[in-house]
Amino acid sequence: MKQLFLITVFTALLVVQCATEEEEIYFTHLYGYAREETDSTTGISGLILKIRDLNPNDLDYWRTREVTTQTQDALVGFFEIDSVVYGTSQQQGTGYVAIFLDSLQNPQWPSQLWYPTIFGPADTIILYVLE
Incomplete structure (x- = not known):
């Protein structure tokens, strides 16, 4: 009887601990390069990209930020954006970050969408x- 009581108490404590655990937000500093698909060595500067990720203030919503590709250290098509939320301790996968190229803002290019696989505090x- 005493063992059954102890097992019940430990199980209840485990359930309460797991239910009240706060989500840990996973941030990354994202570096990237925009390249032409036909010639993967040719970078593209001046593209306006929209980065969509989880809103760290309210994980039920998305946030969208813009970044423009540029030439940095002789690397054409470079971009970077800080504090990209790519998941939490309870929400993980590849669909939490999206990068959108809008043809209305970039008339020379068709609209395109990417879902990159991102891991760690910095990723390229x-x-x-x-x-």
């Missing part, structure tokens, strides 16, 4: 842009 991606 390459976006291959269709013509």
Whole structure:
């Protein structure tokens, strides 16, 4: 009887601990390059990209930020954006960050969408842009 009581108490404590655990937000500093798909060595500067990720203030909503590709240290098509939320301790996967190229803001390029796989406090991606 005493063992049953102890098992019940420990199980209840475990359930309460798991239910009240606060979500840990996973941030990354995202570096990237926009390249032409037909010639992967040619970067593209001047593209306006929209980065959509989880809103760290309210994880039920998204936030969208813009970044423009540029030439930095002789690397054409470079961009970076800080504090990108790519998941939480309870929400993980590849669909939490999206990068959108809007043809209305970039008339020379068709609209395109990427869902990059991001892990860790800093990550680098390459976006291959269709013509």
